[in-house]
Every structure is written in structure tokens, then in C-alpha cells.
Amino acid sequence: MKYCFGIDIxxxxxxxxxxxxxxxxxxxxxxxxRTENQGEAILPDIAQAVKAxxxxxxxxxxxxxxxxxxxxxxxxxxxxxxxxxNLGWGxxxxxxxxxxxxxxxxxxxxxDANVAALGEMWKGGGKGHKNVIMVTLGTGVGGGIIVDGKxxxxxxxxxxxxxxxxxxxxxxxxxGCGKKxxxxxxxxxxxxxxxxxxxxxxxxxPSTLRNVAEMSAKEVFDAVKxxxxxxxxxxxxxxxxxxxxxxxLAAACDPAVIVIGGGVSKAGEVLLDYIKGPFKEMAFFADKxxxxxxxxxxxxxGICGAAKLVLK
Amino acid sequence: MKYCFGIDIxxxxxxxxxxxxxxxxxxxxxxxxRTENQGEAILPDIAQAVKAxxxxxxxxxxxxxxxxxxxxxxxxxxxxxxxxxNLGWGxxxxxxxxxxxxxxxxxxxxxDANVAALGEMWKGGGKGHKNVIMVTLGTGVGGGIIVDGKxxxxxxxxxxxxxxxxxxxxxxxxxGCGKKxxxxxxxxxxxxxxxxxxxxxxxxxPSTLRNVAEMSAKEVFDAVKxxxxxxxxxxxxxxxxxxxxxxxLAAACDPAVIVIGGGVSKAGEVLLDYIKGPFKEMAFFADKxxxxxxxxxxxxxGICGAAKLVLK
Numbered sequence: 001m002k003y004c005f006g007i008d009i010x011x012x013x014x015x016x017x018x019x020x021x022x023x024x025x026x027x028x029x030x031x032x033x034r035t036e037n038q039g040e041a042i043l044p045d046i047a048q049a050v051k052a053x054x055x056x057x058x059x060x061x062x063x064x065x066x067x068x069x070x071x072x073x074x075x076x077x078x079x080x081x082x083x084x085x086n087l088g089w090g091x092x093x094x095x096x097x098x099x100x101x102x103x104x105x106x107x108x109x110x111x112d113a114n115v116a117a118l119g120e121m122w123k124g125g126g127k128g129h130k131n132v133i134m135v136t137l138g139t140g141v142g143g144g145i146i147v148d149g150k151x152x153x154x155x156x157x158x159x160x161x162x163x164x165x166x167x168x169x170x171x172x173x174x175x176g177c178g179k180k181x182x183x184x185x186x187x188x189x190x191x192x193x194x195x196x197x198x199x200x201x202x203x204x205x206p207s208t209l210r211n212v213a214e215m216s217a218k219e220v221f222d223a224v225k226x227x228x229x230x231x232x233x234x235x236x237x238x239x240x241x242x243x244x245x246x247x248x249l250a251a252a253c254d255p256a257v258i259v260i261g262g263g264v265s266k267a268g269e270v271l272l273d274y275i276k277g278p279f280k281e282m283a284f285f286a287d288k289x290x291x292x293x294x295x296x297x298x299x300x301x302g303i304c305g306a307a308k309l310v311l312k
Numbered sequence: 313m314k315y316c317f318g319i320d321i322x323x324x325x326x327x328x329x330x331x332x333x334x335x336x337x338x339x340x341x342x343x344x345x346r347t348e349n350q351g352e353a354i355l356p357d358i359a360q361a362v363k364a365x366x367x368x369x370x371x372x373x374x375x376x377x378x379x380x381x382x383x384x385x386x387x388x389x390x391x392x393x394x395x396x397x398n399l400g401w402g403x404x405x406x407x408x409x410x411x412x413x414x415x416x417x418x419x420x421x422x423x424d425a426n427v428a429a430l431g432e433m434w435k436g437g438g439k440g441h442k443n444v445i446m447v448t449l450g451t452g453v454g455g456g457i458i459v460d461g462k463x464x465x466x467x468x469x470x471x472x473x474x475x476x477x478x479x480x481x482x483x484x485x486x487x488g489c490g491k492k493x494x495x496x497x498x499x500x501x502x503x504x505x506x507x508x509x510x511x512x513x514x515x516x517x518p519s520t521l522r523n524v525a526e527m528s529a530k531e532v533f534d535a536v537k538x539x540x541x542x543x544x545x546x547x548x549x550x551x552x553x554x555x556x557x558x559x560x561l562a563a564a565c566d567p568a569v570i571v572i573g574g575g576v577s578k579a580g581e582v583l584l585d586y587i588k589g590p591f592k593e594m595a596f597f598a599d600k601x602x603x604x605x606x607x608x609x610x611x612x613x614g615i616c617g618a619a620k621l622v623l624k
Contacts (some may be wrong), residue, residue, distance in 0.1 A: 074598055077460075131467040145564060147466075148389075152459050154566020155443040158598035159459075161563045166556060166594055168481075179594065244478060249564055251473045252457060254466020282478055282491065286386055286470035 003059060004310045005050055007069040008112065008302030009033065011086030014046060017303035018053055021065060021311060023123070027053070028303060039088030047101035066106030067098070068309030070115035070302045074157035079109050081157075108309040112302060114151040114160050116261070117144025119305030125259035125293035133255040134295065135162050135246070137217075137264035140176070141184040141191070145253055151309075152253075162249065163188070167241045186241040189264050192217040196234050205230055221267035235274045243278025250279075250287040261295025268294065315371060316622045317362055319381040320424065320614025321345065323398030326358060329615035330365055333377060333623060335434070339365070340615060351400030359413035378418030379410070380621030382427035382614045386469035391421050393469075420621040424614055426463040426472050428573070429456025431617030437571035437605035445567040446607065447474050447558070449529075449576035452488070453496040453503070457565055463621075464565075474561065475500070479553045498553040501576050504529040508546050517542055533579035547586045555590025562591075562599040573607025580606065 001020055008015040010033060017028040031049050034041040050067065054060070071094065073084040079095025098107045110118070117126075117134035126132035130149040136142040143162030145152040152159040163184035164177050171181035185191050193215045200209060207230035212219045223231030246258055258279075265271060272292045280288055297304055313332055320327040322345060329340040343361050346353040362379065366372070383406065385396040391407025410419045422430070429438075429446035438444035442461040448454040455474030457464040464471040475496035476489050483493035497503050505527045512521060519542035524531045535543035558570055570591075577583060584604045592600055609616055 129467070147459050147464050147471075148462070150460070152464075152565060154459075155441070155568035155602075156566055156598045158596065159564070159566040161566070161596050161598070164563045164596040165560045169556070177596065179596075244481070248477045248560060251476045252455075252471070252561055252564055253464060254468055254471040254473070256467035284470065284473050284476040284489065284491075286468045286473070290467075 002063050002065050004065040004307050005053075005067040006303035006305070006307030007046060007067060008115070008306055009042065009046075009069065009071050009087065010112075011035065011072060014042070014049075015299065015303050016046075016049060016053075017300070017307060018057065019307040019311070023307070023311065025300070025304070027057075028300070033087065035086070035088040037088070038090065039084070042087060042089075043094070043098050043101055047098060050102060061103065061105060064105055066108060066310035067102065068115070068306035069094075069098075069107065069109045070112035070306050071109055072112050075109045075111055076157040077153055079107070106310065110151055110153070110306070110309055111144070111157060111160070113142035114144035114153065115305035115309065116301040117146050117160070117259070117305065118151055118308050119297055119301035119303070120259045120261065120295050121146045121149070122308045123304050124296035124301060125261070126257050129256040131253070131255045132257055132259060133162075133246070133249055133253060134259040134261060135242075136262035136295075137187055137189065137260065138262040139189055141188045142262070145249075145255075147253065162245070165245045165248065167245045183241060183245045187238055187245075187264075189217040192220055192234070192238055192264065195237055196220050196231075199230060199234050199237075207231065217264045218267070221264075221270060224267075225270060239274030240278045243275045243280075244282045246275065247279050247282035247284070247287070250290055251284040254287060255290060257291040257293055259293050259295050261301065265294050314375050314377050316377040316619050317365075317379040318615035318617070318619030319358060319379060320427070320618055321354065321358075321381065321383050321399065322424075323347065323384060326354070326361075327611065327615050328358075328361060328365075329612070329619060330369065331619040331623070335619070335623065337612070337616070339369075340612070345399065347398070347400040349400070350402065351396070354399060354401075355406070355410050355413060359410065362414060373415065373417060376417055378420060378622035379414065380427070380618035381406075381410075381419065381421045382424035382618050383421055384424050387421050387423055388469040389465055391419070418622065422463055422465065422618070422621055423456070423469060423472070425454035426456035426465065427617035427621065428613035429458050429472070429571070429617065430463055430620050431609055431613035431615070432571045432573065432607050433458045433461070434620045435616050436608035436613060437573070438569050441568040443565070443567045444569055444571060445474075445558070445561055445565060446571040446573060447554070448574035448607075449499055449501065449572065450574040451501055453500045454574070457561075457567075459565065474557070477557045477560065479557045495553060495557045499550055499557075499576075501529040504532055504546070504550055504576065507549055508532050508543075511542060511546050511549075519543065529576045530579070533576075533582060536579075537582060551586030552590045555587045555592075556594045558587065559591050559594035559596070559599070562602055563596040566599060567602060569603040569605055571605050571607050573613065577606050
């Protein structure tokens with residue numbers, strides 16, 4: 001039996017998993033992400049954790065197929081990162097540096113959103129399919145596109161930046177990226193909160209949402225489930241923007257299934273109900289029957305997808 | 313030396329090419345596409361033409377790597393076509409049927425727009441790159457997306473349907489596909505003519521376009537080159553829709569280069585001038601420096617890309 005490691009580097013913790021070559025997750029654990037001094041300790045810490053786990057499990061280098069890794073930044077196929085928002089790294093040759101620290105063990109890095117999509121294709125909401133779009137509705141909107149079983153990495157390592165598709169050419173407010181009308185402005189947790197506050201300010205229509213201490217996507221979808229009419233209007237607007245964006249993406253990428261993940265997806269199946277209608281209305285005929293699924297792996301999507309990078 | 317065939321099936325003619333394995337095109341010719349009787353003669357005609365060429369060039373089966381083929385329909389990776397608009401075929405197992413007719417020679421089919429994009433990546437406007445988007449501005453708007461050197465085929469063989477991205481959610485006229493606001497309504501030859509007629513009807517502003525016998529994309533861009541202000545307004549509107557659509561596509565697919573082909577592209581570099589500005593305005597930051605190029609292979613893109621399907 002051979003083994004591999006799946007690593008998911010976040011701004012706070014590095015999640016790590018040891019997998020058998022047949023895909024079984026044997027062990028998972030976390031270490032702290034030490035971002036100080038331009039994040040110089042991050043890769044050495046990972047290398048040390050990998051070596052310690054190998055010693056603990058009495059594994060030798062020859063038994064390790066390699067180490068896959070998701071990073072919160074665009075990363076090219078040859079393992080170059082130009083910049084990171086959360087790790088402290090500027091230009092960094094991730095593959096070369098970590099392979100040296102691991103005495104030549106094979107390292108394959110990828111963008112974290114793309115890698116999570118690969119994980120969901122392998123073991124989660126996209127299981128059984130080779131063409132998958134995953135959209136992650138969190139503080140922002142992230143995404144990953146899987147084409148024929150592999151991550152769409154792109155020329156600059158920036159494939160799958162679904163959150164920055166323009167869905168409203170009339171928007172006047174500016175997105176965090178500097179553009180206007182990005183999907184992220186309507187479909188992220190922050191975006192849903194923004195839609196909710198705008199709707200409530202529009203008129204005096206009664207709504208339980210007027211009583212919440214702090215507006216959030218969760219409050220909106222809880223109110224939707226309770227039948228609140230204003231909340232339903234907000235969810236309808238959210239679903240229109242997201243459904244239309246996904247229809248455009250499907251015309252380009254023709255997925256078998258679209259997987260919805262991230263914190264907002266905890267609302268459950270009701271979320272999909274609001275997305276499917278507008279998707280179908282705007283989809284190219286060949287894509288109208290594209291399936292929708294909720295993500296299933298939660299925080300394990302990253303380590304699973306990372307392992308899949310090396311298991312192929 | 314080994315050889316392969318690249319075949320491009322159109323509604324009127326089948327274009328055929330014989331290539332060396334190093335990519336050199338040795339010979340090209342055409343046969344008629346016989347679409348009568350549900351197109352039952354098309355594949356046998358192709359098989360006969362291939363065998364005749366092999367006899368003429370004294371080639372034996374063992375010297376042929378295979379036969380790649382572009383079709384005007386979505387086609388899945390396993391060679392299934394569900395329907396064609398122009399060939400008379402309904403459900404057809406293209407790979408199996410043609411491999412039988414060719415005594416087991418390897419056949420790899422693909423959608424014609426995707427295959428043309430692969431050709432342009434290999435030998436044309438996208439040469440030297442592995443991530444390419446090609447958009448073909450003809451009667452309609454077609455497209456092909458090349459990811460890491462391979463066609464994005466998709467789950468239903470319908471990847472790269474760029475013409476049916478929605479670029480105007482306020483549109484009231486219906487596209488040929490049944491939706492409203494598709495890129496094809498603004499950026500095809502027909503779409504540019506429509507924009508021109510709408511602009512001319514809006515007011516009485518003088519323009520040389522008011523004197524043309526039959527409005528066309530060529531007339532519009534000829535007038536642009538002559539400095540006609542109304543024509544420049546029309547080209548600006550065309551460029552805004554196409555540039556914005558390509559910016560959305562680039563956020564998803566992160567190409568190194570976007571290749572513009574089809575009849576409209578005969579207008580030349582001036583066309584790119586109108587696309588680049590709106591693209592850059594709407595592009596995600598990682599994609600702002602994406603290159604633009606005109607297609608270079610004209611009618612040979614299909615046979616070249618088809619050959620590349622088998623040469624890998």
C-alpha cells in the first residue's frame with residue numbers, strides 16, 4: 001500500500017490529511033499557520049509535520065506518492081505564487097521549496113477553491129461526475145471548475161474566479177475587486193446581507209427580519225423557511241443573480257453537476273430551490289438538465305481535493 | 313514516419329487533410345456532404361475518401377495514427393451525437409460507425425467550433441499557448457475553449473457555447489436559441505447588422521451607412537475605417553457586449569490568449585481595438601493582460617484541429 005498527504009493552507013490553520021492510495025482518509029490534524037515574517041515558517045512547518053507523521057506511522061519516503069496542497073492564491077501549474085492576501089508570501093516557488101524541504105518528495109499545489117471543487121467531485125456532492133462546477137458562498141464567492149476530472153487552472157492560475165463574473169451591468173456600488181456588478185455583491189454572505197438591508201430600506205412592509213439584532217444570510221434563509229414574504233423576495237433576488245451567472249458558466253463549461261458550498265449553503269435544499277428556476281430560464285438548451293447538489297465534505301473538501309491532485 | 317487524417321464536416325462539404333505526425337499538412341481536398349436520407353452516406357463517403365487517399369499515397373493502416381473529425385453538433389467524449397441541424401443525423405454513434413468502416417482505425421470526433429479552436433491553438437492565432445478561448449463571429453457566434461492544450465468538451469459535448477452567454481438582461485428580442493440577450497444577438501454578422509439598423513432608425517444623423525444597398529458587418533467596419541461616426545458608435549456597442557462577455561469568460565477560464573475568428577474578423581485589427589477596452593474595463597485583475605489575436609488559419613482551422621485531436 002502507498003500513501004499521500006492532502007494539505008489545505010488557510011490564513012489561520014493548515015489542515016492536513018494522510019490518505020491511502022485507494023482514497024481512504026487515515027488521519028487528519030491541523031497546525032497553526034504562522035504568517036509572520038512574510039510567512040517564512042509555513043512551508044518548513046508543513047514539511048516538519050509531514051515528516052513527524054511519517055515517523056509516527058513508520059512510513060518511508062518510497063511509500064509516499066506525493067503531497068497535494070491547496071493555497072489561498074492563484075498558483076500556476078509549475079507551482080509559482082505571485083502574491084497572497086493572507087499568508088504573507090510575495091513571489092514564491094512553492095513546489096520547488098517544499099520539494100527541497102521534503103528531500104525530493106513530489107509536491108502538487110493548486111488554488112484552494114479549485115482544490116475544494118476537486119474534493120467535492122471525488123468524494124462529495126459531485127461524486128460520479130468528471131465535469132463539475134463548484135461555487136462556494138462564504139464571506140466572498142469562490143469557485144472551482146473541474147473539466148474532465150481535472151482542475152481548470154488557467155494561464156495565470158486564476159481559473160474559476162466565479163465570484164467576479166459580472167451579473168448586473170447597471171450596478172453602481174463597487175465590489176471589493178474594484179469592478180461593479182460582480183456575483184459576489186449579491187450571492188456571498190455579505191452580498192445577501194446587503195440585498196436584505198436594501199430591501200428593508202425600500203418600504204415599510206412587515207417582516208421578521210426587521211427585528212433581528214444582526215442581519216445575516218442565515219437570518220434571511222431562516223425567515224424564508226418560516227414563510228416571511230420579504231425574506232422570500234430577497235432570496236428570489238439572490239437566486240436570480242446566482243442562477244443567471246451559473247447559466248452563463250454552464251454555456252461555457254457544460255458541467256454535469258453544479259455543487260453549492262460554503263457557509264451560506266448550510267441553509268440546505270431551500271437554497272437550491274431559489275437557484276434552479278432562474279438557471280433553467282437562462283440556460284442554453286443542452287444545459288437545462290444540469291444537476292444541482294449541496295457540498296458534502298465541509299472542511300474536509302480541501303484536504304480531499306489536495307490528495308486527489310497527487311492520486312490523479 | 314506516421315500519418316493522420318484531419319476531417320472537418322460541414323453542411324455542404326467535408327474538408328479533409330492528410331498530415332505527417334510532425335504536424336506537416338501534406339495534402340488537402342474536399343468531398344460533397346450528402347445529407348439526404350438522414351445523412352446516411354456521410355460516414356461511408358469519408359471512409360472511402362480516406363481509403364482512396366491511402367491507396368494513392370501507398371500508405372498502409374499501420375502507418376495511420378488515426379482520424380480526427382470536427383462535427384457541427386455537440387458530441388460527447390465517447391463519440392455520441394444526439395442530433396444535428398445540418399447533416400440529417402439524429403442519434404448517431406459516430407466513433408463506432410466510422411471505426412468499423414475503417415477496419416478499426418482510431419477515430420476521435422469533436423464539436424467543430426472546439427476543434428477549430430484547437431487548430432488555432434496549434435498552428436494559428438493561439439500558437440505557443442495551452443489555454444485559449446476562440447470566438448468565431450459568423451452568421452452566429454461559436455466558440456471553443458482550450459484548457460491545458462485540450463478541448464473543453466463538457467458533460468453533454470456542449471462546452472464553449474459562447475454565443476449563448478447572456479450579455480443583456482434587459483433585451484426584449486428573442487435569440488434563435490429561444491433566450492433573450494445572447495451574445496450572438498450583438499456580435500454575430502447578423503447581430504452587427506441588427507445593431508446597425510437599430511442605430512440608423514434612432515435618429516437622422518448623417519452616415520455613409522444610410523446609402524448601402526444591403527447592411528452587413530463588412531459595411532459597418534468599412535465605414536468605421538473611413539471614420540464614419542455612426543459606424544463607430546455601432547462598433548463601440550458591438551465591442552462593449554463582446555468585450556464584457558469575454559471578460560466574464562476569462563474570469564472563469566483564465567486564458568493566455570483570446571482568438572477572434574469567423575467572417576466578421578476579416579475586418580482585421582480594428583475589430584480588436586473595439587473589444588480590448590471593454591474587456592479590460594470588466595476583467596478580473598489577473599486577466600487584464602490577456603492577449604488578443606486574430607485567427608490565422610481561416611478554413612484550415614478545422615482540419616488542423618481535427619488532426620491535433622489524434623496527434624495529442
